[in-house]
Each structure stands twice: as structure tokens, then as C-alpha cells.
Amino acid sequence: MKALRLLTGCAALLLALGGTGTTGLAQHVHPAAPPSAAPARSQSLYALSATLSDQDGRSVGLDLFRGHPVLISMFYASCPDACPLLIARIQRIEADLSPRERANLRVVLVSLDPERDTPEALQALARARGLDESRWRLMRASDDTVREIAAALGIKYRRLPDGSFNHSSVLTLLDRSGVVQARVDGLGRPYADLLKRLRAAAAP
């Protein structure tokens, strides 16, 4: 039943017919502009201008750490298996960095379970795991924002009847402007390439 609520829980919306006339075609007449005048297509994940809140309950943008290399993934706090391993893996990657590289890196973990992962629950997890909270943010967002972030990161997930989540674990490295530099899909997979690119991105 919980899954059903997730699926059909969208707010009631105003009626608006999808059909439109052909009059829009007439608006095509406009001063000829060279194609290069159009703004280039953004390569950044931050084009997804999402608003979330962090473990301190502050409202933050997904691009909170613009200017730093970022490791980003998704999890949920009550996850018994994959999520502790995800955090442990990121900590191990951090341990492979020099102190200066590490100081430059930021980590963003977005919860799949905004219902249960309150700021208090996220704060408790951060403390229990000994996370460096000056550089790690555990975030929650609306169901719709969660789905968009998961879609953008290529993370598959669904809520199970017992309230847990079935999800893939994808760890993504973003550069200082939010462009994807490397992805590791699955916690058992090697991450040497990601580490190499991370070192390059985090060099002072």
C-alpha cells in the first residue's frame, strides 16, 4: 500500500487540455539569428535546479558545492546492506586522497526515503558514521525531486511494501561545475578510474 501511495500520491491538479491549435506555427517568424547565438546546451547536472534540505534542516540547492569536485549518490538511512557499504566505500576513496585533495572534495548523499529520513535521522546517521560534516551533506527532498535526481544519476529504485527500497548504487563524480566525470554502477565494481579522475579534479 505504501508503494501505491508513492505512485498515486501526486496532488490534485487543475484541468488543462493538452490540445493546442496550429496558431503557434505562425509565431515562427523572427529575426534570423546565427545558430551560434543560441546559448550552448548545458553539460552540468546542476541544470536540474533542485531544492533540497540538509542534515541541519537548511534549504540548499543541488549545486551547493559548485566550485568543488563532488561525489554524489543516493541512499536511505535505514538501509541494512548496500548503504553502509556505500558510505564505507566513499570513506575509503577519501582515504586514498592526499589531505589537500581531500579538503577540496565534497560529498552529497540524497535520501530515497524523505518520509523517514528527517533532518534528525540524517544528523544521527552522520554522527554514527563519523562523517566530516564540513564536507558531507545528507539531503532529503520531495518525492518528485528525488525521482528527478535519481533519473539524472541513472539510479533505479522503488519502494517495497515493507517500507524499504530496492535501489541500484551508482556513485558519480562531478567536476567543479557539475559535469559528470566518472560513474561506478554497483558497489562491487572497481573504482580506479573514478579515483584517478577525482585526483585530477581535486588537485589544489
Added chain:
Amino acid sequence: MRAVVLSLAIVLAGGSAFAAAPGGMARVGPGSLRPLYAPDSGTTAIDVRAFELARVPVTNREFLAFVQSHPEWRRDRVAHVFADDGYLRHWVQPDELGAGVDPDQPVTQVSWFAAKAYCAAQGQRLPTEAEWELAAAAGDTSADGSTEAGIRERILAWYGRPAGARLDAVGHGTANYWGVYDLNTLVWEWVLDFNGTLVSGDSRSGASADRMQFCGAGALAAGDKQDYASFMRLAFRGSLEARYTTSSLGFRCARDVVGP
């Protein structure tokens, strides 16, 4: 005789056999769905609340109007995270269909993000997978098409059609029990939770799923193993990423039922 029966079904479903281009929303459900890919082995039915579903997929004409009023969704401006390089590639210009594109064909070469944004701009949303499957499970005269002769064959005939064949205009066929057209016989369609299908070597094996990769295990435990079309949709959705576009993938919008 068969044509007479089909026409009767349309009238019973509230549609009109005479409307050239059926539009608007049809009320679908409530109903119960036998899930092909159950959230756990104990789940044999998923209840779907009543909802409203567009009778036909979104057309090129409609999507063009959206792009013109939302230029951030032009193919030359859309962010890479939202759409791949195939996005609206079949249009002659970013804001013009061109002579080779029928305005009444379903729009294809659209990503999940673009489809989602289109529906949001209409005050609507994408249907969930369960909603779409409930609507598509209907036959001509009943909510469960698996009991009607010929329905499965008709659907499989479409799946066997060569890719790249020219698309018909929307709403050309007959409406199903709910008054919805084109669900199984025109284009593949995006659903809101397309990324809820975790089909892999691991999830196929059910209980022994790799817990390192997937936190929790789904159960691919079909009640009806003859339903090849559903298996194909499941595999197709499992292969998609939100920015992907293809020449046979379109969408339609849905919304919650307003009022009682």
C-alpha cells in the same frame, strides 16, 4: 460481425466512433493489476486507484506548441542531463516540424525529462507504470483483455512490426474498454517510474539477488508467462535512461481524478 461488436464496445466505453481525432482524458480504473515484476514474492495484485489518462499520445503539433512557449526545451538549448542528441532530431528546425513530419503523429525522440515537463506544463503528470499497465490490460469490451479472443495476437503483431515503419496519426484505431486509444499499437510510452524496474542478472535470480548492488530484491514472478508483450515492456523500460530518445518512444499524460 466483428466490426459491429467493436463499434458497440466504443459506444459502451463512452467514446465516439465518429470523432476524427479523439482528445481529452478518459477515466480509468479503479482496478487490480497482476504485476509481472512484483515488489516481493507475496504480492500477487497491485490495486490502482481511478485516474484520468489522455485518450491519445501527445502529438508533434502539441509538443511543438510546448517547445515554442518553453524555449528551454528546444533541441538546441535543452541541457544534456535532460535529453540526448537524438531529442526532436526528426524536426526540420528546433521550432519547426517540416514537411516530412505529420503534426498528428505521436511525438517521438523525446526524453523522460521532456515528457515530464510537457505534462507539468498542462497541469498534468506522466502515468505511473501500474496505471499505464492497468489501462493497457483492457480489451475492447472488458477491463481484462486477456480473456478476449484476438487481443493478445493484435498486440503481438505490433511488437513484430519492423522498427522505422511510418507512424500512424494518433487515435486511428479503436478505443479500448476505458475509451483509450493507441496503448499497445502505436509507440512505446514513457511512464513516471520507468526507473523502478531493476532487471538484471541479479534481480532475475530473485531471492539470491546481489545485495551489494541492489538493496532489497524484487521478484520477477509472472503469473502469466504467456504475456510476452508485458515482458518486452519490462525489459524495454529497464534499459532506458531518462535522457534517452528513440524514434518509437512517445508518451501521454495523466492526472488524478478530481472530485468523487
